[in-house]
Structure formats: C-alpha cells, structure tokens
Amino acid sequence: MGRYYWIQGVVMFFKRVVLFASLLCVLGLQVAHSQALLAPAENFVINRAEAAIVSRVAIARGFAANDPRIAATMTAMGESSTALNVVSTGAAIGLGFLGAPVWLTVAASLGILAAGSALVAGSLTLSRSQDGHVITAMQPLPVPVGADYPLGSVPQPGQPVASAMQDVIGHGVMNQGALIYHTSLCQASDSYCSAFPAVPTGQKNFSRDYGPIVVLLRTLSDVQAYDTYEQQFNSASGTVGRSGYDNGGSDSLNVTVAFQPNVDNTTQTLVEARTIKLWTPSGPQIQQSSQPAYWWTVGPGVAPVTGTDLSQIYGNLTDASKAQPLDPMTLAQVVNQTWQSAAAQPGYQGLPFPASQPVTTADVQPWVAANPSLAPNVSDLFRPASDPGTQTVPISPTVQPATSVGTDPASGTSPASSPGIDPGTGTTGSVCGVNGVVCTMNVNVLGDPGTASPTLESTPTIAMILDPIINPLPDFKSWAVPPHGATCPTPTFDLFGKSITMTSQCDLAEQHRGEIYGAFLAAFSLAALFIVLRA
Template identity: 35%
Template sequence: MKSWKQWVLLACLVSMIGHQVSANAVLAPVENYVVNRAVGGIIANRIAAAQGVAANDAVWLAKAANDPVYKATMAGISSQMTAVNVASTVAGGALALAGAPLWLTIAAGLGITALGAYYFSSDGLQKVTISQVSSSVSIQAQSTPVKPAYTAPAVPPAPEPSYGQLALTAGLIVYKGLCDYGGDCLSFPAAPAGYRANAPFLSEGGDYITIAYSLAEITRLESAYSAQLSRLGVWNWADGSKVSKSFSSAYYLPATGGGYDLYGSYVVTRKPPDTVDANGNTQTQPSVTTYETKKLTEWVVGNTAPIPKAFSNLTDAYPAITDAQKAVPMPDAQLARLADEAWKRAAAAPGYEGLPYSAAEPVTSSDVTEWKAANPNAMPTLGDLLRPAANPTRDTAGVPISHSIQPGSSTGTNPGTNPGSSTSTRPDLGEDPNVPDPTLEEVPGADVILQPLLSLFPELRSFQTPDHAAQCPRPAFDVFGKSIVMDAQCEIAEQYREELAATMLVVWLLVGLFIILSA
C-alpha cells in the first residue's frame, strides 16, 4: 500500500514541476534597460548640443544627472513612456508577451510602426520582420539567398545615374528590359530563361529588369533613388510644397488575395512655400517631417522568398525566435523614430520644462549614428525589444529613461548600482576597508595666530619719540617806519590746538595705512 502511494506522490510532483517549467517558458524576460539607455543617450546628446557641449562628452554626461534641463527632459519622457507602458498591452494586442507589455508593444502604442511591421536586420545573412496582422503575429526570418553568377556590364558614367546604374551600385542583378525609353538600357545583358522562377524579389520596368536577393538590397536601391529624386527637386504641385524623401526600410506583408506585397517606409520632409501677409512681408514657413509608408507596386515577391510563420500571439511565437535572430540589431531609423516620438510626446505634455522639441529638427538616423559611435555595443536588438521597459515589482516610478540607467536602479543617476539587487537602490561600494574616521588638529587660538606678527621688529617696541620744543613762527617787518609783527596765525592755532591735533592724527594714520597697503 505504501509503495503505490509513493508512486502517486512522485507522479504529482513531476506533473507540478513540468507544469511550472512549461509556464515559465513563456514568461516575459526581465528588463535590461538597453532601450531605456539608448533613448536616454540619444536625447542626452541633443541636450548637450543645445548647451554647446560636444556629443558623447564623458565629463558632461558624468554630471548630467544634476543638470536641471536634463532632469526635466528625462522625467518628461519617463512619464510619457510610463503612460504608454500601462496601456501598451491593449494597444499592442497580440504583440504582448505572456500578457506583459514589452518595448515592442510600447512601440505599437506610440504608433511608429509601418503597417504594424517591425524590422531588424544586419548586414550579414539575418533579417527578421515581426508583423501584427489583425489578431495574429507573423514572424519573418530571412537569410540572403545565394546569387547566381553575374557579370556587371560596363556602363558609361553619367552626371545623374540611371535607375539601372543605381541598381548595380546597390548590388542588384540588372538585365535589359524592353528599352522603351532608350538611355543606357542596351548596355545591360538580356535576361536568361527562367529568371522569374528564381527571383526572390523582381522589378520589371520599361527599360530594366532588376532582381534583389534581400530586402537590404532593395533598401539600398530605393534609398539611392529617393535621394536622387530629392536632389533633382520633387514638388507637390497640389500646394506648391517641395518634398524630399529618405527611404528607411523595405518589408513585406501577406496580401489580401494570397501571397505577399512589398512595402517601403519613408521619412518625408515637406517645405511649404513662403507666404506674403497683408503688409507685403514674406513669411517663411518651416519644414515639416513625417513618416510615410506605401506599397512598392513595381516590386513582386517571388516564390523563392522566405515565407513568414504565423502565430496567434507573441507568446506562442517567442519560442520560435532563435538566439541568432534575437541578436539582430534594431535599425537606426527605427530607433530614431522611437526616441523622436518619445521626446515629442514629453514636450507636448502640460508642465514640461525640459529641452523644447522642434518639428523642424526631429531625431533622425544621424543622431543614432552619432550616439552609436561612442556606444558601439549598446545598440538595441530584437531581443531587447522583447523585454519589458520597466520592472513592475521594483520600479514604482514607472519606465526609467536615462543614458546610465542600470538593472537594479530606478533613477539612472547611480550607474554603480548593484545589478544583482532587486530591492535596494543604494550603491554597492564593495567590502568595508575599515578605514578609521579622520581626525582634526587642535584649532589654535588668536594669540597663537597673531604671535608671528606681534614679534616683528622687536627693536621698534622700545622706540620713544624724542622731546621736542617748538614755537609758532612770528615774522616781523618794517613798513613806513613801523615794525609789524604777524602773529594772528599763532593766536588762531593756539585757540584750536586740540581740533588741529586730532585732525593731523587722522591724516598721519591714513598716510601710514596707505604706505603699508602699497608695500
């Protein structure tokens, strides 16, 4: 009897342990504040620039926590990110992990995604796209396919390169199209048989056939093409605005009728035309920067492109994300949009006293590049975006934002905080070296301090003024047979002897004082 009871008890314990392990497998990872520090560091450089300090200045950053503008800016961003963090599970929907909000769901709450897609790419073989389509999550893990042999043609250089030349520079394979519009298309080779079946991404225009083997290649081509159009001057004829576009990322999503469509994300700057007021004065209108997405209709996603995996929620999708994919870095443009939106919301909040936000000077990829130059190993990755922005069991202040925030700290002003601590925010200074308290020497009295001065010139201490007798001069002279004696001054001096003595005493004291001070 006893034996079977032991077996039943053992089975129950194993079942409980197995249940606990399976439950913990989908729990959200703990926070590491990598994204918090990145956002804080990028904005800190903006604050430093406004104060005339170089970016990434170590001395300024070391004492930035005491700077009132820095503190107010970080507090404002922290407050806004805390508000988004609270509501981000609802906003992110299926992008929450085990019911907990992450930086990925905060990004969804900020509305910075392009049609619900997040992209993480490296210049190597890895490319990961996470998309939320309706109530499901799509994870796209892409490796760059091997290109077939291709010899790039010798195309004569031109002041403004053609689309085919730009595609060659971006690393794409380019073939000759129908050459409807002339140009240099005849310099390119004809497309081989079966090129459609083996093209991951295909674009067929009137002059060129371009084949891309990764989204990174498409991004390079579209970036160069957008930059060239902006240089040539792209105008919005509807209102006369001058528009320049900077291509950010290429990605693709499931199409409504099956298959996949390719999309592009752009940073668009519009310069409205100047206006003239009633007095005839020209009013210069500031530039406005927005983020736009559009379907790249010229591109077709081929059969050889990797097919995304669909999951009902991020909790189910998380185990399918490999460690290598979690290490894929966050694109500069995406981190710039995250920092920009966080700062913009903070500056628009009532009572904000931090660095003012200007729509004409948003946070861009160049800000990220500048910060990354001093922090090459601190760039957030996909794994960092899949971590909470705060620790709800410790960070009662919400989402901490600072260039120096570390796990175990909730303010960011104490980078030496012990990372292993989960409750204390006191700095860990190491073991007690048992150094005794400092002692002070006995404070000397006034007589001791003045003794060196009082002992100067001892021979003068016995000096006495010699006796001296003086009389008031009484000059006399003879005029017209009479002797005249001038003694009126003596009478006056004798009458006011005491007053004159006091006056001259003060005069000689002042003369002596000037002599001493001028020595």
C-alpha cells in the first residue's frame, strides 16, 4: 500500500514539473512574440506639427503671436484628440497596433482613411476595405536585378515566319523588357541557354523558371502583358490570325493578373483570371476562371501588405516606405478636422475655426519646406499619440515623449522662461505656452503681414443691451385694440308657413363673451406682431 502511494507521489511530482515547464514555454513564447511586435515608441512629431501649423496660420491671418487664444486652441485640439484616442481604445478594428490606438487610429476617427478610402504618402498608398476591417499598403516596387544585363552580347529573339506568331519568351523580351538568364540546369553543351548570363543573386520582382533558363520581369503590368500574349498564342496555336474557336477550341478574350488577399486578409497571392470563348456543339460558351499564378515567383516586398491589425502592416513596410513624407493635404485635413472638432466643444475659448477659409495645402507646404526634419512621415502614423499608460494627446510645439504639456523637455521648465522650438521655423526661441499660459512667441514665418493688430469694440452698457428687448418699437407699447360696432347676426327664414329667427348662437356667445374676447385678442395681437417684425 505504501509503495502505491509512493508511486502516486512520484507521478504527481513529474506531472507538476511538466506543467511548470509547459507554462514557462508558453510565457516565453508570449514574451518573445510581444517584444517582436512592440508598437513604435511615441515621438509626438504629429502633435508638434499640428501646433506649429495652427500657430503659423493664425499669425499669417493677423493674430498676434502672443494671443492667448492660440494656446487655448491647442489645448482644445488636444482635448478633442484625447476623446478620440479614448473612444478608439479597444475598438480599433483594422486600425489598431496590437489593439491599441495610434495616430492613424485617431486620424481615421477624424474621417481620414475612412472605410473604403485611401491615403497617399509619396509612393506609398494605404487603403481601407469597405467594411473598415482590412488595411492594405501598396509600396513602390523594389529595384530588381538586371541593370548590368549585357544586352549587346546575348542572342536576340528571331523573327518568325510570316504565318507564325513570335514565341512567348521572344515577345516578352521585345515588348515587355523581359531578361533571360541561364540556371544551374543549363548544360555547357547547350548553346542556347549557355549564351545567356548566369542568373544573379539579388532582388527578382517576378521570375518564371523554364528549367535551363529563367525569365525576369520588373512590374505587374509586364506580367499581365506576358500572360495575355501567352494565352493568345496558345489559343491560336502560334499561328497568325488563327481562331481557336473556329477550329473547335477556344479563344482567349481577357486575362487579368492581380494580387488577391487570402481569407484571413494576412497575405496576398498572385492570381490570374481568364475569360475564354469556348466552342460547344450548341454554340459558343463564355467561361470565366481564376487560379493562383504559381508559374511566377514573386520577390520579397513586391506583393501588397495586408492585415487586420497595423502590426501586420508595419513589420512588412520597407524603410523607404516608412520614410515617405505625409502629403501636406493630409496634414491640412488633420489640422482642419481637429480644429473644427475642438471649436465645437462647450466653453471653447480658442480661435474661431475658419470654416470659409480652412487650412489648405498652400498653408502647410511652406512650413514643410522650411522644416523638413520636423515634418511627419508614414512611420509617425504608426506611433502612439500619447505617453505610455495615458490617453491624453498633447498638442504643443514643445511637447516631447514622457513630458508634460508646455514643459521644456531639456530643462523641465516652462517654455515661457526657457528656449523652445519655434513652431513656425523649427529654430530655438520663446514659444507660446499651453493650458491658458500667456507667453511670447517669437515667430516670423512670413515676415510682417502688413495687417493691423485686431482691436476690440467698446463694451456695451447694460442699458444698451436691454434696450432692444424692453423697447422693441416706439409705438408698440401704446398700441390698443380699436373699438368696433359689430353685432351678432340673427338670420331669419320661413319654415312651414312660419317666420323663424335664430338667436341661440348670440345667446351662447354672450354667455362666453370674456373667453372669446381674450382668445381672439391674443390671436390678432400675435398676428399683428409677426407682420410688424417681418416687415
């Protein structure tokens, strides 16, 4: 019996050891996975750009650099962005980075990159599906090998006889710029393939392996043209003017080659769709089909990047794509939407949003040109809009990560008493604070605009304010209902030889004279008042 319990104890001990080891493995994998997918650290480039653009626009339109309403505008814009940042937490479908909001999430909440739309940044395009769940990034194609291809020393495609179409590879070389290399399968005794250079290492956007030779193409449009001609060649059996349908076969009507996402929207596959006219005993039949273009090998960085989370997108973007600057029009949209949202808040004390003269590309472009190192790029869209552990989005020309709004990150003092970043030029100088702090902004981005400083009208007195309400019209207070001499009508009619006079309605009206008088007095008074005021 004791041996039984001893064996049971040993078994339980090993079970616990195995369970503990399994938990360690799971936790280790989770830690490694989370570290591999950490969101880019916040840098507040977009936060500072918004503040600088608002300051520049306000000054260019005649507001004083130290006008406290500029600071109040930034504060309200930060509060508005914070509200969007909070709402987006946990609901960032397709636009969250590991479920957490980033600047692209906030921008989407402002209507930028809405469902079914796209955002263009240089040569990169970010598009969002109609349901809003999937983001696709189209990057510029990588530069492929072939720049040193020895065109003058390789055999050129031969010209076919009059009744024959040019072979598919030869047509690709002559029309789509295809390059031919020999592979390791080419025998030295094979004079055809050995005449071509050896296939190099490096980027190959689209390659098609024919055994001893390989054909390389640079762009997707070249691939579609290549496959379109191939299907036409096959339908006509390589004969000029021949119809495969007329000979009991089929004619190729259309060929489309494009990338399509898989069911999980995490990868893209090159797919060829075909439309053919097929001969049947009962007449022509149009058939459509599609299949993965497995005969083409797609190089790295060529396929669009697709994902349901921004972490799936960011990790597959090239450094060149991440460095693409945001279009000034996009920056103008961000500023306009945030400013307009802030101005609609109760108790707003900032600059009025210029609905008839919003911020435009022309307002943003000069600042971007003067401050290229401060202008946001694609990478900044994937960064948090707030410090870790917080959801507050600071809009300030001096804000830095892990610092409070309006504090100089270098010295920890107020920007009113220490140098900061000039929001107009990006140089050092005193800047306007935030949270209602009045300070001097030494900004001169456009020179003297030649516009006088705004002036305030004289403050009206209480009597001036109440007079239009108490005395709307001079004669209105002395108006009275004019006298009248009307009498109640008593119609008379003959019935069965007798003359009958109706007086009951007059008796009834007389009984309720006060109520009827009051009702009609009020009705006619209101009607007269509306007529007078409308005039």
